[in-house]
Amino acid sequence: MTPPTPPAPEERHPVDVGLLFDLRNPDAWHRPWADHYAHTLELCEEADRRGVGGLWFTEHHLFEDGYLPQPLTFAAAVAARTRRARIGTSVVLPALHHPVDLAEQAALVDLISGGRLELGLGAGYRRPEYALFGAEFGRRFQHTERNIAEILRLWREREVTPAPIQDQPPVWGGFYGPRGARIAGRLGLGLLHIDRTVHEHYLKGLAEGGHAPETARVSDLLPIILSNDPEAAWQRVGPHLLHQLNSYRQGALQGTGLE
Template sequence: MTNPTDQTAAATEQSTTTRTIRHGVSFLPDCRPEKRSAGDYYTDVLAIARLADEAGFDYVKMTEHYLGNYGGYCPSPLTFLAAVAAQTTSIRLMTGCVLPAFHHPVQLAAHTAMLDALSGGRLDVGFARAWLPYEFQALGVPLDSSRDRFEATIRAVLRLWTEERVSEDTEFFSFTEATSLPPVVQSPHPPVWGAAIRSPESFQWLARQGFGVLISPPPLRSELGWSRDLIQLYLDTFAEAHAGTDVRPRVAFSVPLYVAETDAEAYDTAIPHIQEYLDVTAEAANAWTGVSSSSYKGYENMKQAFGRIGQDQLRHDGVAVVGSPESVVEQIKELRQVLSADVCLWNIDYGGQDGATMRRSLRLFVDEVLPHVREL
């Protein structure tokens, strides 16, 4: 949208390197069951995934959540992506993300390898720590152990993908001489990404491991400065950790997208849906009321961060990419440079949109925007 900050303008002036940018569709269901059935939602987003495949998009991404309206329609991104694999030919399948804290590494390694085989080697695996206290409580996992559990599980999954007769003995799981089947198709294993939002430790750890980073920027463009700084921390740490190798950093962001013939039409359609998405997110973040954790510093303020934003502010300062094709092209160029991104993952399903609304925007994006944002 409009009114970039001085920091944004400075970053745009400094970033002049042209490179190929990949694009994908990103799903995070925020449907209220009383307004939209799960069956209707799956029908519509599978149709969007087919359209994205036909249009030459690089990725389709789905996340994992439980119990609430925020993500509750996708407890298993691997199940959803298996359905996408059966209906598409070339688009890559990205978990964005699976939650290692809620899975045993033997199961996670085997289930992801199965999808890698079913899809002919089209899987990218994104991991996240999870952030909703009610999920941890329901599944019996302590919040304070999430970082250690996250890292230990990913390390074990990588070993199970690439080694035979693997043994692990941690405070979270233990197994002896396990050889995971089916084997992964990609060598040495599917590309790995990790979600990071506000913890510097997460950005640094992902960089040291050589993983890509998946970010969800704050809802307001005027708050992009801290995302930019954390990405720079990731890039600097990556350069230090992998100097002299051919391992390269990868940055992907996910934000809402809506394209219409005019800016006014785009705003009128998109802003109420973005507001609904923020309302559902704030309701989920309400689980932090009276809760704190050493592993989630600052998260007790999450509800206020999402709940204080009104529609007028979204129109003038929202980070979502909304507008006419010409306006959207310029917004993407700016956002990509500020966030040093290699991959743009467009959130299509926010606010419980129906299939027709999603398709109108995506077709206009494909026809009039995508050709201009493949190289930036």
């Protein structure tokens, strides 16, 4: 049997590799905060020079390890030191912020970067964060949808100045369940989650919002560890991954009475 012919070079689709940063700095590996942030900026600059496709930043509050609380602020610093990579958030929590503030911050990142912003927005999952901001955890999905819609309106109607370079920066919904997927669809966002079980809800949301199904966009975060010696790499990386997993689980329980 003749093996299948590989696709011609022009038919191949390149893969953009991106890096996600949460800027954690736990006690076990702690370094001075200013050094930690400076080192990350240098890493982003070098990754951009080497052709990385995207640099992404994420938001959480009240983590003991100093999880990045203001991703758009850091994204602006990265935008000023890079030239090619897309600059994204995965995700910012709009229910914790005023939509005018987010629309202005995001526009500035787009301007500083020369039109490279990808804005990912989500509802979050931690009660202490909502309490910190005086926001209603039980209505986080309604408030998230409302604030995203308002950000889009502010840009569309040019009610914040200066406006972003991109006519509308790409906006993504970072949702993992059916309810959020439907919100992303209704608002005409891309969905930052690849899962067959929620894709049908995303398509239903697109229809509800009057958006054509061919406008659907999906993407996701896929952790990858590259190493010539996987066993040695695991010894180095494993403790960090375990810390990350345990802190996410602990964070989900905080404020529920199940800690």
